Amino acid sequence: MNFNQRDRASVLIELAEVANGEREADLLIKGSRLFDVFSGNFFPADLAIYRGYIAFVGTAAQNSRETLELNGCYGAPGLIDAHLHVESTLLMPPELARAVVKHGTTAIVHDPHEIANVFGIEGVQIMLDNAGDLPCDFFATAPSCVPATTMETAGGEISLDDISSLLADDRVAGLGEMMNYPGVISSDPDVYEKLAAAHRSGKVIDGHAPGLTGTDLQVYIGTGISTDHETVTAEEALEKLALGMKIIIRHGSATSSLAELLPLVNQTNCDRFMLGSDDREAGDLLKKGHLNNILKEAVLLGADPALMLKIASYNAAHHYGLPDRGTIAPGKKADLVFFEDLKDFRAALVIKSGRVVASNGITSAIVKSCQVPDWAMNSVKLPRAIDQSAFKLDKPAGKIPVIGVIPGQLITEKLYMDVKSDEAGQVQVDPGSGINKISVIERHGKRGLIAVGLIKGLGLLRGALASSVAHDSHNVIVAGASEYSMAEAVNELARLGGGFVVAGSEGEILAALPLPVAGLMSPEPASVVADKMEHVLREARNLGTDLPQPFLTLAFMALPVIPSLKITDKGLFDVDSFSFI
Numbered sequence: 001m002n003f004n005q006r007d008r009a010s011v012l013i014e015l016a017e018v019a020n021g022e023r024e025a026d027l028l029i030k031g032s033r034l035f036d037v038f039s040g041n042f043f044p045a046d047l048a049i050y051r052g053y054i055a056f057v058g059t060a061a062q063n064s065r066e067t068l069e070l071n072g073c074y075g076a077p078g079l080i081d082a083h084l085h086v087e088s089t090l091l092m093p094p095e096l097a098r099a100v101v102k103h104g105t106t107a108i109v110h111d112p113h114e115i116a117n118v119f120g121i122e123g124v125q126i127m128l129d130n131a132g133d134l135p136c137d138f139f140a141t142a143p144s145c146v147p148a149t150t151m152e153t154a155g156g157e158i159s160l161d162d163i164s165s166l167l168a169d170d171r172v173a174g175l176g177e178m179m180n181y182p183g184v185i186s187s188d189p190d191v192y193e194k195l196a197a198a199h200r201s202g203k204v205i206d207g208h209a210p211g212l213t214g215t216d217l218q219v220y221i222g223t224g225i226s227t228d229h230e231t232v233t234a235e236e237a238l239e240k241l242a243l244g245m246k247i248i249i250r251h252g253s254a255t256s257s258l259a260e261l262l263p264l265v266n267q268t269n270c271d272r273f274m275l276g277s278d279d280r281e282a283g284d285l286l287k288k289g290h291l292n293n294i295l296k297e298a299v300l301l302g303a304d305p306a307l308m309l310k311i312a313s314y315n316a317a318h319h320y321g322l323p324d325r326g327t328i329a330p331g332k333k334a335d336l337v338f339f340e341d342l343k344d345f346r347a348a349l350v351i352k353s354g355r356v357v358a359s360n361g362i363t364s365a366i367v368k369s370c371q372v373p374d375w376a377m378n379s380v381k382l383p384r385a386i387d388q389s390a391f392k393l394d395k396p397a398g399k400i401p402v403i404g405v406i407p408g409q410l411i412t413e414k415l416y417m418d419v420k421s422d423e424a425g426q427v428q429v430d431p432g433s434g435i436n437k438i439s440v441i442e443r444h445g446k447r448g449l450i451a452v453g454l455i456k457g458l459g460l461l462r463g464a465l466a467s468s469v470a471h472d473s474h475n476v477i478v479a480g481a482s483e484y485s486m487a488e489a490v491n492e493l494a495r496l497g498g499g500f501v502v503a504g505s506e507g508e509i510l511a512a513l514p515l516p517v518a519g520l521m522s523p524e525p526a527s528v529v530a531d532k533m534e535h536v537l538r539e540a541r542n543l544g545t546d547l548p549q550p551f552l553t554l555a556f557m558a559l560p561v562i563p564s565l566k567i568t569d570k571g572l573f574d575v576d577s578f579s580f581i
Contacts, residue, residue: 078106120156383448405457
């Protein structure tokens, strides 16, 4: 319990008095069927809540200042997202809390390594400062790989001392996803110092191990790395489960492994799974929901709703050292969600720390405004105004490497294709063939590097898309059917201070979503961000792409830790051989 030392004993006594009927409860909830995460059963019972904690579960009469009748709703512990990047929702923590708590999410474990790659420890501090006193709790993990690799130029750095300091903070649940699996496998001393710091803190270590298998996987797990959210196949998951790893089933806006991994879940192994949205865009949060949407999709796929509720609440609480939540029992935090049914998982009522914060899809809690220092705004610094000559590409002899987009996945194909060239030996791209140009431009005011390559699968027939969200270093990434449109999109992006931009075939700006906070987030409400996002997506589709989330897909084309072929400001990178082409 999070009481201070001075009042701990007195509050415990008062909770006991409420349970004994000797003291009035703050809130009595009657008429619901409560979920027991250990038996998997629902049982009719009343709940007496006092000072934010559950004092009594049962049918005994309790005096209370307030009583709520729920008429058969299904009560469950508040849902917990086991892996989310707040920055990828495009919202600051206060507005994200407002958007998710109405769906029953009362806690989020998040890795702030996106903003850390822009601003270092100061960026993490912005997230911590904005995440307190909200109707949804935020537990950070200390970013383990900032910069993520040496294959790209980042704006910030998280040192070993920074990690040790963060791990000592009660708001930090563990060491963030260890993306540098080559460093783990090769016994890189710097990587192992970070792992050792987590062990000394007694906190967990999150993993990131796409496609890792055999001896390499055993080395990776042997260091104490305990989770993976990058698993996409059942075969891969079974090997990791057998070696003691926990699997976070991801279901986000751009990627999902729910359908592939859900059939593995059963009564025996369900405690080895958690749910994570990883990257979930604001519009999806408003239209589809959050973890409740994953529950709905899982049940539609045939999952047992009771098992899924345990996976969505208790498992994350237990794994990340949050013993006061995840169950409905005396002495536990009164973080609760009441669903109308176990099919749609529509939240009729949400209680956070004993207070009603949302009902019938509307957040009623007062949510503070975000606070961002001036220096963290408008941080996109291009080496110069960009013109179309920046995207010229010399054609090598023979076939040229091309990034192949795989819809719904972060991994890409490594293609080699014949392309045309002009009289000057420059690559000529024919959008009708499905190939576009792609470029990454360093934007942190450092070396000003620009890399150009080819990509197949975006489907742009004209115009261009530009973004300052490009995992993990978040340089500017742009792709298009013409160099002129690409240049105009990038220059508008810089003028806005970051975000998403759609340029037409003549370079005209068709739509934009400004993201001025670190070039990653908007301080505006989710509804405003969602409306602007819908506009940029609509205009992007008018250019020919049929990808559901082309900007999120584009963002991962610059991530050189996920196979197979990616692009950074330093060039085209072969993740399989961990070398530049």
